[in-house]
Amino acid sequence: MTPATDTLARAGSAGCTDAPIIQERGQREVFCGLTSIVWLHRKMQDAFFLVVGSRTCAHLLQSAAGVMIFAEPRFATAIMEERDLAGLADANEELDRVVARLLERRPDIRALFLVGSCPSEVIKLDLKRAAGRLDRAFAPRVRVFNYSGSGIETTFTEGEDAALAALVPQMPDEAPGAAPSLLVAGTLPDVVEDQFRRLFADMGIARVGFLPAPRLADLPSVGPSTRVLLAQPFLRDTARALEERGASLLSAPLPVGAEGTTRWLQTAATAFLVPRELFQNVTAAGAARAERALLRHRTALAGRRVFLFPDSQMEVPIARFLHRELGMELVEVGTPYLHRTHLAAELALLPEGTRIVEGQDVDRQLDRCRQAAPDLVVCGLGLANPLEAEGMTTKWSIELMFTPIQGYEQAGDLAELFTRPLARRQRLAV
Amino acid sequence: MQLTLWTYEGPPHVGAMRIATAMEGLHYVLHAPQGDTYADLLFTMIERRDRRPPVTYTTFQARDLGGDTAGLFQEACRSAYERFKPEAMIVGASCTAELIQDDPGGLASRLGLPIPVIPLELPAYQKKENWGAGETFYRLVRALARPRETATSIGRPRCNLLGPTALGFRHRDDVMEVTRILAALGVDVNVVAPLGARPSDITRLGDADFNVVLYPEVAEPAARYLEKTFGQPAVRTVPIGVGATRDFIAEVARIAGVSPVLADAASRLPWYSRSVDSTYLTGKRVYVFGDATHALAAARVATSELAFDLVGLGTYSREFGREIRAAAARHGIEALVTDDYLDVEAEISALRPELILGTQMERHIAKRLGIPCAVISAPIHVQDFPARHSPQMGFEGANVLFDTWVHPLMMGLEEHLLHMFRGDFEFNDRTGSHLGKTHMPAAAEAAAAEPVLASPPSQPGPTAWDAVAEQELRKIPFFVRGKARRNTERFALERGITTITLDTLYDAKAHFGR
Numbered sequence: 001m002t003p004a005t006d007t008l009a010r011a012g013s014a015g016c017t018d019a020p021i022i023q024e025r026g027q028r029e030v031f032c033g034l035t036s037i038v039w040l041h042r043k044m045q046d047a048f049f050l051v052v053g054s055r056t057c058a059h060l061l062q063s064a065a066g067v068m069i070f071a072e073p074r075f076a077t078a079i080m081e082e083r084d085l086a087g088l089a090d091a092n093e094e095l096d097r098v099v100a101r102l103l104e105r106r107p108d109i110r111a112l113f114l115v116g117s118c119p120s121e122v123i124k125l126d127l128k129r130a131a132g133r134l135d136r137a138f139a140p141r142v143r144v145f146n147y148s149g150s151g152i153e154t155t156f157t158e159g160e161d162a163a164l165a166a167l168v169p170q171m172p173d174e175a176p177g178a179a180p181s182l183l184v185a186g187t188l189p190d191v192v193e194d195q196f197r198r199l200f201a202d203m204g205i206a207r208v209g210f211l212p213a214p215r216l217a218d219l220p221s222v223g224p225s226t227r228v229l230l231a232q233p234f235l236r237d238t239a240r241a242l243e244e245r246g247a248s249l250l251s252a253p254l255p256v257g258a259e260g261t262t263r264w265l266q267t268a269a270t271a272f273l274v275p276r277e278l279f280q281n282v283t284a285a286g287a288a289r290a291e292r293a294l295l296r297h298r299t300a301l302a303g304r305r306v307f308l309f310p311d312s313q314m315e316v317p318i319a320r321f322l323h324r325e326l327g328m329e330l331v332e333v334g335t336p337y338l339h340r341t342h343l344a345a346e347l348a349l350l351p352e353g354t355r356i357v358e359g360q361d362v363d364r365q366l367d368r369c370r371q372a373a374p375d376l377v378v379c380g381l382g383l384a385n386p387l388e389a390e391g392m393t394t395k396w397s398i399e400l401m402f403t404p405i406q407g408y409e410q411a412g413d414l415a416e417l418f419t420r421p422l423a424r425r426q427r428l429a430v
Numbered sequence: 431m432q433l434t435l436w437t438y439e440g441p442p443h444v445g446a447m448r449i450a451t452a453m454e455g456l457h458y459v460l461h462a463p464q465g466d467t468y469a470d471l472l473f474t475m476i477e478r479r480d481r482r483p484p485v486t487y488t489t490f491q492a493r494d495l496g497g498d499t500a501g502l503f504q505e506a507c508r509s510a511y512e513r514f515k516p517e518a519m520i521v522g523a524s525c526t527a528e529l530i531q532d533d534p535g536g537l538a539s540r541l542g543l544p545i546p547v548i549p550l551e552l553p554a555y556q557k558k559e560n561w562g563a564g565e566t567f568y569r570l571v572r573a574l575a576r577p578r579e580t581a582t583s584i585g586r587p588r589c590n591l592l593g594p595t596a597l598g599f600r601h602r603d604d605v606m607e608v609t610r611i612l613a614a615l616g617v618d619v620n621v622v623a624p625l626g627a628r629p630s631d632i633t634r635l636g637d638a639d640f641n642v643v644l645y646p647e648v649a650e651p652a653a654r655y656l657e658k659t660f661g662q663p664a665v666r667t668v669p670i671g672v673g674a675t676r677d678f679i680a681e682v683a684r685i686a687g688v689s690p691v692l693a694d695a696a697s698r699l700p701w702y703s704r705s706v707d708s709t710y711l712t713g714k715r716v717y718v719f720g721d722a723t724h725a726l727a728a729a730r731v732a733t734s735e736l737a738f739d740l741v742g743l744g745t746y747s748r749e750f751g752r753e754i755r756a757a758a759a760r761h762g763i764e765a766l767v768t769d770d771y772l773d774v775e776a777e778i779s780a781l782r783p784e785l786i787l788g789t790q791m792e793r794h795i796a797k798r799l800g801i802p803c804a805v806i807s808a809p810i811h812v813q814d815f816p817a818r819h820s821p822q823m824g825f826e827g828a829n830v831l832f833d834t835w836v837h838p839l840m841m842g843l844e845e846h847l848l849h850m851f852r853g854d855f856e857f858n859d860r861t862g863s864h865l866g867k868t869h870m871p872a873a874a875e876a877a878a879a880e881p882v883l884a885s886p887p888s889q890p891g892p893t894a895w896d897a898v899a900e901q902e903l904r905k906i907p908f909f910v911r912g913k914a915r916r917n918t919e920r921f922a923l924e925r926g927i928t929t930i931t932l933d934t935l936y937d938a939k940a941h942f943g944r
Binding site for chain 1: 431432433434435436437439440441443444463464465466467468469470471472474475478479480481482486487488489490491492494495506509513524525526529530553554555556558
């Protein structure tokens with residue numbers, strides 16, 4: 001049996017592996033980590049996310065969740081009031097009261113996350129302790145976890161990282177001497193998760209777990225025989241927590257685009273000694289379909305210049321996809337945070353000399369963007385319409401977190417997210 | 431702590447942003463953690479503004495907390511001034527920055543910027559968005575407004591229009607409508623503020639003879655200050671509805687010393703409401719909830735201009751609780767003053783109105799309960815910042831109200847007729863409808879026909895329906911069927927009737943009949 005070797009990697013130069021990353025500090029136009037609750041709660045069906053914060057936090061969730069807020073979602077805010085700030089003992093009693101009322105009303109909840117916010121962190125309300133206390137009070141029916149989604153500590157998707165890291169201690173131990181298992185970490189839309197599940201099964205990788213799981217009771221096990229494949233780029237703390245449980249991390253580009261998906265799957269195949277021929281057989285059809293789907297978009301995008309503002313840490317993988325598979329030129333790739341080790345395989349694939357900026361000073365970045373006059377700007381909703389009014393074509397970035405974009409079958413959809421605004425601008429005659 | 435799923439109002443600094451974004455040449459430096467910039471997209475997306483709100487955030491992070499957040503704030507002020515060169519600046523703290531106590535006002539004044547810098551105190555743990563907007567506008571007026579130079583007014587009477595803001599429900603078009611009415615009366619508009627005003631315009635507020643308070647939630651504190659300081663009287667009738675617009679005209683005429691021209695022909699509402707087609711509107715049971723201004727106005731229009739029955743009236747504006755309670759009392763009902771949507775939902779479920787006039791939240795409650803609904807107040811979503819002219823105020827506003835409120839009822843009637851004729855041979859499920867595919871599998875349809883909340887959880891005591899009564903119940907229009915079912919079951923329970931027959935159904939109807 002010949003294991004599949006990574007024939008795709010290490011072709012050409014080392015890309016941006018050792019490239020300097022420009023650090024920028026100043027005003028940041030980004031979401032805080034609380035926002036990730038909006039997609040996390042859809043994935044974890046017996047979990048409830050209770051933010052302990054201010055009216056601002058509740059207002060943010062409402063604005064980010066749009067109409068979803070009216071479908072009896074499993075998240076809420078315990079709004080701190082003047083009297084909660086007066087004395088800390090009071091705040092704990094208040095929290096217990098709110099949680100008791102909540103769990104009484106929602107008997108279906110098995111996992112309760114107490115989510116820290118800027119106000120609760122600044123007044124040093126000890127939510128970790130509160131979670132421990134409530135966990136003892138409601139066990140075994142409900143387990144209570146804690147993490148911070150505050151803006152002072154987390155940017156947008158880092159909220160998911162913090163939530164998943166809080167879940168890791170709850171994962172069962174892998175049986176001693178168990179055969180190697182694969183753990184895919186990072187929230188993926190159900191449709192994408194199912195596609196990957198089928199591909200791994202067809203490759204003969206028998207034991208595959210996904211974090212997060214739809215239910216608390218279904219959390220996959222973890223231990224020294226676990227190989228972790230990151231499905232998202234922003235899982236710094238989760239990866240560390242998994243490593244502390246003995247798991248080892250596989251280094252791969254993210255499953256974005258046809259090439260990214262092949263390389264990502266290949267990394268798992270190599271680690272699990274999947275025969276090369278089998279790997280080819282399993283992936284060929286999907287890869288070919290993805291290539292076909294991308295062809296049309298390549299015509300529209302090749303040679304166009306794209307500028308990415310920082311938002312979710314997806315910017316580097318997306319830029320790699322736009323450049324290598326669609327032929328776009330990268331003017332600037334902004335990211336709120338860059339984890340060099342986790343993104344090593346991605347950085348190697350970026351063209352040499354790419355301008356990568358970590359952090360933000362939004363006004364200066366806007367100056368650079370205007371100066372460069374790119375064909376397409378990937379940015380948040382606070383900037384998109386103002387830039388359109390200035391004559392630029394934009395793609396709002398938050399859609400990349402809410403739309404299924406990973407895997408072969410979604411590669412064309414992902415490309416279309418970028419061609420659509422350009423096509424629209426071309427068609428409008430008013 | 432208050433358990434909140436969603437909120438009718440944002441925090442007070444969002445109110446301040448509504449003032450800053452409404453104006454030109456004013457910049458807001460907000461001491462706030464990373465992430466608070468989410469509020470920008472309310473303006474760029476919901477209101478579709480083509481510019482970023484004129485707000486600079488310090489966006490401090492955890493690593494800044496141990497260090498010099500005060501320095502960070504000063505640096506933000508300095509660079510905002512350099513970049514935007516505003517005529518004036520407002521500075522303040524969001525909820526988190528309030529806790530770290532950096533004193534934005536003092537820090538900014540120490541910079542010695544060559545423009546007025548107005549500090550804002552917005553207690554984020556006590557107050558909310560509308561209060562924040564009112565307070566910010568008041569602070570601006572207090573800091574900038576000057577008395578007029580010559581003691582007496584010359585030429586036509588002049589007034590200020592106070593209160594329209596960014597993110598205001600139909601503020602853009604209300605201003606046009608009211609300006610038109612004032613022009614017809616021979617009154618000029620001196621300054622509209624804050625919407626479209628510059629700080630230099632705020633200094634000219636004193637030149638007017640009187641003020642028009644368009645939205646009391648925002649304008650009242652400033653109007654009271656101008657009344658006291660410059661002796662400017664204020665017109666306080668809010669011209670929403672035909673009657674209120676006539677009262678408004680009379681009040682303006684009295685204060686401005688002009689003759690009240692009643693441009694009656696300008697509104698079609700009185701005739702539309704009198705036309706026989708509207709007879710079926712009589713006594714429709716309507717529930718009203720919103721900010722105090724719009725709720726009060728809607729209650730008056732609903733009852734005296736459309737002849738609806740007011741079955742519920744409420745507001746989330748606690749500051750105006752007294753006015754709302756008084757209005758409710760005049761209609762013989764009790765007002766609901768709350769910012770908890772679950773209270774509103776419970777009350778609506780209990781009252782089972784035939785029409786709900788409310789906010790975006792009530793629109794969703796109505797959808798769940800299958801009740802027709804129209805939006806009369808913020809908070810609102812993007813579709814309520816329409817491209818077309820659609821004021822609420824003045825005579826054209828009354829036309830808009832008539833169409834907007836009656837439309838969902840017509841739709842409700844249409845749907846009812848579709849259900850009624852469903853049994854006809856030429857109009858059944860297999861034939862389909864020319865209006866589109868409405869076919870549903872029989873089981874799903876039976877489930878869908880009863881709104882989920884209409885049938886209460888199984889009550890103690892047997893209240894079975896016999897087949898004939900059940901059949902008859904299904905002939906009742908779907909939007910009142912739930913209420914009929916509940917009333918009949920209650921009636922049966924109270925009388926110890928175990929099986930509901932046709933007679934029970936009609937006995938109950940006679941008993942509860944309105």
